Amino acid sequence: MPRSDESAYLPRKIEVKWRKIWEETGAHITPEQSSRPKYYCLDMFPYPSGSGLHVGHWRGYVLSDVWARYKKLQGFNVLHPMGWDSFGLPAENDAIKKQIHPEICVRRNIDNMKRQLMEIGAMYDWNREINTSSPEYYRWTQWIFIQMYNQGLAYRKEMPVNWCPKDKTVLANEEVIDGRCERCQTKVTKRQLPQWMLRITAYAERLLSDLDKLDWPEKVKLMQRNWIGRSEGATIIFNLISASGETHNLQVFTTRPDTLFGATYVVLAPEHPLVKNITGVGQRKSVEDYVRESLEKSELERTQVTREKTGVFTGAMAVNPVNGSRVPVWVADYVLAHYGSGAIMAVPAHDQRDFEFARKYELPVVEVISSNQAVRDANGYLLQAYEGEGVMINSGCFDGLPSEKGKRKVVEWLKERNLGDFTVTYKLRDWIFSRQRYWGEPIPIVYCEKCGEVPVPEKNLPVLLPRVEKYQPSGTGQSPLATIPEFVNTQCPGCASPAKRETDTMPQWAGSSWYFLRYPNPHLKDAPFDRQTVDKWLPVDCYIGGVEHAILHLLYARFFTKVLYDLGYLSFDEPFARLFNQGMVCKYSEKTGKLEKMSKSKGNVVNPDPLVEQYGTDTVRVYELFIGPPELDSEWSDQGIEGVYRFLHRAWKWVLSAKEHLVSGEKEDQEVKRQIHRLTFRVTERLEGFKFNTAISSFMEFLNFALTAERIKAGFCLETVERFLILLSPFAPHLAEELWEKTNHQSSIFTAKWPDYDRSLLEAETVEIAVQVNGKVRDTLMINKGEKESLVLEKVLALESVKRQIGEKKVVKHVFIPDRIVNLVVK
């Protein structure tokens, strides 16, 4: 144990001390006015959970704080804020579980989490703290909704929607993962309900193409691209002749217009509006039964790829516009109502799904693309659909065209006759924006008998969420707000007649879709943000958070930003210039017997509080980074932290002993200079590359070099110690600040300047090269840097080990790479 307080590293003591000083001096307050260039370093803000932060959450926050402090030392005016995503299901479900009103529960959780965040010692500017469930904030969330409404980007529609029976609310498509609720994994069912929707599909093209200008992980960009799911093809109009002889136009979407001559039947989705109009008397019962059964099935059941396809004939026929042939019209649930036009032309020869269906129901298969790649049986019949390129056959005047060219020609032919056109389709669907829950922003719409749907005037915002006793979800398809007459009954803002409020609330993702615009001007009273201010700070220079938000949050935030840009409120249309996803922290779970992401349900969470108590913040910070590459998942080990604790003790010890034996710059050993410049170079380079784990090991290497009795006796100059401390300060800010003070510095280390390095000092005068014989290392040799080939070769041949290896054999060749290697090829 340490003997005296003066010389001992007592992390808790200095951490408490410096946090107090930093607070008193306003060290972390980002000035409004500054001559320095701006840097916006943003964490994905947390929702206030009841279980608090675990070491996995810490990782992202430490990462961003190290980065923010580094940027500050580089001379940037850094904005590094924090807040609370406190509306929505996670917060509300926690409240219901604990039987505490969400408002109180959220307050408590925030208090606890804020205390934990404080323990990280991050340079958050708490004056800018925001909270999405406070009326001062959600007033502006509602305001944005109204702007969208006025643009026709928010609309109400009755439709079958995803319903989570456990959470008793509707979910967005993005919130349904493998047919289950993203939050509670309950199987999602369907319900027909009127819903508020946001027309995100209007931005599909820009959300897709603007990905190209973002410095984001390719993986995330790819996920968004796939989610938006652009595909180019054609809309083709088929004439439908119902069983009773009426005709209807039917649009189908296809990406393979070149296979039009091979369409041997047409399929409508069960939900398709024409189904009931075209069905024949004889088919009525079977079609109605089929449609009903399909609608009862969950999305999960319907989209099982492995499931055998089913369908029924409607009695109607469709006329192929290109050759007039009549083909049967079927209803089948392998066709999705919400994609394309909800109807397809089926080409079994060139689409595997159609092929399987045609086989089952004995529908004809007509090949129209010829290729020797197709898989056939002995008789020449297709064994599976051929989906590749080829030459058009059985296609009238298009015969002989390559399929790629045929795609265009066929559509042009149809277009001339008003029978079709080129079409782009997206998988992306409009965003279901209503939730039948209490804890969210009330949707600011009023229903008047005379005026209909009326947005709440901006001056009347916010529509306050009423305080109620009963906030549990009702399960009726209406939010608990519907049971509160004082809330529901109101006056029409237009004509003052009695009116009723919308009682649905917004989803969890509403507040987080624009919070980054609020931090630069968090206290603004008369607007969500000030254009000049946000234009100055945004886009966010570095956004750090988990990859789990790759689609939901990041897509929504981009959408909101683009809408506000189009409305002229912003002069940038992408919110996050650079994105970094930190890997998850995993730990072995006793419950599952596997290495799992930390979660309460898996019983493998590690609470940072006792670690901070035992080792101090700086140790936990450094260990979080040392554990592995930041972008990869890593395994938490309780033992490993000891090594980092030792490292910080050694750093402490080295600085204090170096301080006792300071020498002038000229008197410092040249090797020391080389090592500290090398450390500067490495730490800078590794920070820039987000290789924080190896940045830390370079400090350890330096200490292994510097912390020996001889080196300390020989002495270090003050500049060397200063360099070391500044380099270390983003990682271990409290320790660095304390040692900065102990080495007689008056002002904070974070007002210092990040050191440069001298390239000419990085390399030594002599280098060790490897000596190989036939590609195997047999010895090493010290040579002067840049020593000539002939000289080196002479030395190599003189080595005993080399002589032994050559023996009776002859050197037939040698390879010389200056300052690295000599390889002798002997035979």
Next chain:
RNA sequence: GCGAGGGUGGCGGAAUUGGCAGACGCGCUGGACUUAGGAUCCAGUGCCGCAAGGCAUGAGAGUUCAAAUCUCUCCCCUCGCACCA
């Protein structure tokens, strides 16, 4: 099924314009100091072997003076998407 990423000591992980594989840390072994050591310091630590030496980056082939790194074939793991016409 499609797409992306990844397989390196007992463990976490270093090293890719091809150039000494295993930096750094954990753990382990031995030693010093000690009443004591779960503190600290010193030494050692990929595997086999007394040694010389041999073998080693998921498996197998190839290119090369030289391969964790490049090429091909295959296996395994993780993540994302999954009837999107």
